[in-house]
Amino acid sequence: xxTFINIIEKNIIRIGRTxxxxxxxxxxxxxxxxxxxxxxxxxxxxxxxxxxxxxxVGIMTGLSYALTCDTHVRLDLFHGRFRKKTRAWIDIIGxxxxxxxxxxxIIWHGFDFVAAxxxxxxxxxxxxxxxCYYIIKSVIPLSFSLLTLAALARILKHILVISGKxxxx
Numbered sequence: 001x002x003t004f005i006n007i008i009e010k011n012i013i014r015i016g017r018t019x020x021x022x023x024x025x026x027x028x029x030x031x032x033x034x035x036x037x038x039x040x041x042x043x044x045x046x047x048x049x050x051x052x053x054x055x056x057v058g059i060m061t062g063l064s065y066a067l068t069c070d071t072h073v074r075l076d077l078f079h080g081r082f083r084k085k086t087r088a089w090i091d092i093i094g095x096x097x098x099x100x101x102x103x104x105x106i107i108w109h110g111f112d113f114v115a116a117x118x119x120x121x122x123x124x125x126x127x128x129x130x131x132c133y134y135i136i137k138s139v140i141p142l143s144f145s146l147l148t149l150a151a152l153a154r155i156l157k158h159i160l161v162i163s164g165k166x167x168x169x
Contacts (some may be wrong), residue, residue, distance in 0.1 A: 002160070008153040009068050012146055016065025019057060026054040045126040053136045060143035064150040067099075088158035095151045103148040110141035 033047045066072040079087055114137050116122075123131040160166040 005153045005156050005160075008149050012064050012068045012150050012153075015146065016061055016068070019061040020065075022054050022058050026051060026058065029054065045124065045129045049124055049126075049130045053130070056136060057139050057143075060139055061146065063143065064146035067147065067150040067154060070154075085162050088161040092155055092158045092162075095155050099151045100148065103144045103151065106144040107141045107148070110144065114138050114141060 029047055029050050033044065033051065036042045036044060036047070063072075076090065079090065082090070114134065117134040117137045121131075122133040122137070123129070124133065157166070
């Protein structure tokens with residue numbers, strides 16, 4: 001089971017690190033837009049929309065990366081004080097009750113949302129905006145599928161902790 005978990009986690013980390021380079025492109029797009037706006041009094045809608053698209057891909061992919069690397073935000077003030085097995089149980093319950101159902105809803109409804117967008121070849125309402133909205137919308141079910149895999153890997157990892165087969169006590 002450790003091999004299966006490691007394969008999932010390594011691939012999610014690889015995808016997350018690759019997609020993180022889009023943030024460099026995002027910074028460049030923002031800089032270009034700022035220069036155009038404030039030095040040349042020119043605004044380009046396509047660049048504004050590209051900013052949101054790049055940001056969205058980074059955030060949506062970053063969800064699974066953060067969960068895999070255990071760098072996500074925790075709201076539980078006492079989590080660090082609990083024993084390892086207690087933390088594992090809390091995480092299993094949280095992932096099973098909150099994360100997985102939410103992922104299911106987003107993926108299930110996301111496919112219809114994406115299919116409708118592809119069917120009409122959805123594009124920006126602005127004449128100078130981006131076309132191909134359907135491509136960015138396709139990231140929604142894909143990113144939540146990655147989040148589902150990350151959550152399942154974490155659950156399996158916590159099951160190993162609870163059963164004492166994680167290699168650490």
